[in-house]
Amino acid sequence: MERPSDNVSLGMMVGLLLVVVILLVVLTLAIMWLKKNYGGGAGEAEESEKPDDRKVLGDLGRIKSEISPEVFKALQRTIVSGDVSKLAVVASAIQVALERGGAHPGFGNLLLTLGILDAGACGEAYLLGALEIYENKFGPDDPETAVTLAVVARNLAKQNSAHAEEMLIRALEFYTANDPDHGEVPKLRAAYETLAQKNAQ
Numbered sequence: 001m002e003r004p005s006d007n008v009s010l011g012m013m014v015g016l017l018l019v020v021v022i023l024l025v026v027l028t029l030a031i032m033w034l035k036k037n038y039g040g041g042a043g044e045a046e047e048s049e050k051p052d053d054r055k056v057l058g059d060l061g062r063i064k065s066e067i068s069p070e071v072f073k074a075l076q077r078t079i080v081s082g083d084v085s086k087l088a089v090v091a092s093a094i095q096v097a098l099e100r101g102g103a104h105p106g107f108g109n110l111l112l113t114l115g116i117l118d119a120g121a122c123g124e125a126y127l128l129g130a131l132e133i134y135e136n137k138f139g140p141d142d143p144e145t146a147v148t149l150a151v152v153a154r155n156l157a158k159q160n161s162a163h164a165e166e167m168l169i170r171a172l173e174f175y176t177a178n179d180p181d182h183g184e185v186p187k188l189r190a191a192y193e194t195l196a197q198k199n200a201q
């Protein structure tokens with residue numbers, strides 16, 4: 001003979017299982033409804049979210065005097081390239097520069113993002129432009145600048161830039177003098193060794 005507590009436990013388990021099944025059915029129906037009503041036009045949504053190239057170019061012209069000529073040319077080339085993923089970042093960067101100025105660290109952060117995304121000549125211009133903004137805003141010995149310098153140095157090394165060695169040495173000198181146990185030190189050393197091996201070939 002079963003005890004009443006066993007019946008209660010069994011009833012609770014069955015009830016819980018029923019609730020889970022009902023939730024799964026509701027979730028499945030909700031997903032199907034969303035796909036039906038919003039899933040079909042993914043390409044259209046992407047197209048409508050793409051920034052207007054002409055407007056972005058026009059806005060770029062408005063900040064020309066506030067940014068370096070190299071960064072201006074890189075932004076111009078990226079806009080003309082039509083790369084949607086980069087164009088969205090460019091539009092955001094230009095908007096920050098319009099609102100806060102071309103020397104604002106927020107603009108520098110977006111240049112850094114563009115420099116990481118672009119492995120070509122534009123990438124180098126973006127990375128060096130971001131570093132220049134940080135050095136002018138915080139000074140060359142500030143920890144914020146050092147973090148930016150480390151990111152710039154490692155990415156320039158990946159891109160085989162002519163500036164990579166100089167930047168890696170500067171970053172290593174800063175960290176070994178100020179914070180030798182910082183997590184950037186092994187990354188910078190590895191990047192420097194890899195670069196030295198490439199240059200030795």
